[in-house]
Amino acid sequence: MTTQTRIAVVTGSNRGLGYAISRKLSQIGIRVILTSRNETDGLATKQQLFSEGLDVDYHLLDVTDDASVQQFTQWLRETYGKVDILVNNAGVNPTTKPEESSLLTVQLETMRVTFETNVLAVVRISQALIPLMQVENYGRIVNISTEMASLSTIPDDYYPLAPSYRLSKVGVNGITAILAKELQGTNILVNAYSPGWMKTDMGGDQAPFTAEEGAETAVYLATLPDGGAQGQFFAEIRKFGGPVQLQW
Template sequence: MFEHIGPFFRWWSSETIAVVTGANRGIGFEIAHQLALHGLTVVLTSRATAVGEEAKKVLQEGGLNVAFHQLDIDDIESIKSFADWIKETYGGLDILVNNAGVNFNVGNDNSVEFAEKVIKTNYYSTKNVTQALIPLMRPSASGSRIVNVSSRLGRLNGKRNKLGDIELREQLGNVDTLTEELIDKMVDSFVQQVKDGTWQSGGWPEVSTDYSLSKLAVNAYTRFLAKTLSDRPEGSKIYINCYCPGFVKTAMTGWAGHTSPEDGADTAVWLALIPDLSVSGKFFAERREVNF
């Protein structure tokens, strides 16, 4: 377990490019803000251009080096357009923070009315962005970084949220048997059961079922991708981790959270800048490693 990892040495510079998706407000905005305060060049994205431009303006007025580009992570053409722009404008990127996501349940609600949308955006679209940008991650001795904003609700062995299918839980928990196809099959099965009206007997997480499962998929994909990327040669390493920001007081939680966006963003920024190059495929909360 990593309880503390030593003080930063400044491996980055103003030429280091960090992309933060869904950064026009909430946790994403604060991640972009804090990374920019560290002196990086930050590209914030949002689905709607007007609010993204406004967020960029606010940060630029504070003297920070921030750019904006529209990105709808649910739109493959938008992802391609964004990737082309990053390549043309900066030659690539060094840090990717996958923050964009959706949740339609607040408090104790557990509707699956928007389950297909939640799974698509939080898992498949996050995966599509990651796969589109990995080829553009620039080689360096310090390595490139991917940080996935996730949730403790997506842990495999949560008390109320564990999967009822023990065999599936074991497969997902074993990085040697974990495959992208297995993760896809799991979420596709859930979406089909929602359509069939049989999902309640499927052994899925009991709390915010669609959101929890989407984040469980993100967590599993993080571990899978960390293993896949571990074979890259020195100088071209990419380190990927995920984290739970906590119950943050944002629009997504209906402003009911008890953690500030500033505190919620802290671990994402820490993971993006951490100098310890052995940390990959891990799940963190409050700068501490947590079991998946």
């Protein structure tokens, strides 16, 4: 590793999309810091990638826990002194609960818990890590969203209503737009994208795409050139053969 090596933090990288993104970033020479809320799972992931010859690092990180984020940030500052790439991937999805089929039956507690991980944690991590990016005036932030959060297409889309999940990802899109405005004129680029429906624990076996396919757009956004996209909401590159923006 040299001082030029890019450092990437991926939240929830012990399985699913976070794992696939971490693997791909590591394969192109980025120093990936795997993170998970369960240390045993995270260390097993590190071992798995090591066995493929990928030299990744690992640290515990529960994105919903203030103390965990503080400890992680302190460690990151002492160990690497910077962070170049942040992928806000960790997420929960309560859509299989029957009450999630209608806004009129949704449990507010479920919505609260979903927002804790999918929305508030993104704010918490951004507040912790963007100051480190500001020191270097370099950053690429990738927020994982979904097409289901595209408000303008809700009347005609074929997805389940899924109020807690959809609204949480609308929140992710909102964070992306607000942060982009705040970071205007800097070399810290923040964008959101929809990875598509993937075969993960969340997406299930019926999903048409793999997590590896879903990870392609994350790699594109994590390695944007200076002056690249800022505050946009992208579809998966695979679907259109290149970067295409989704409607908000």
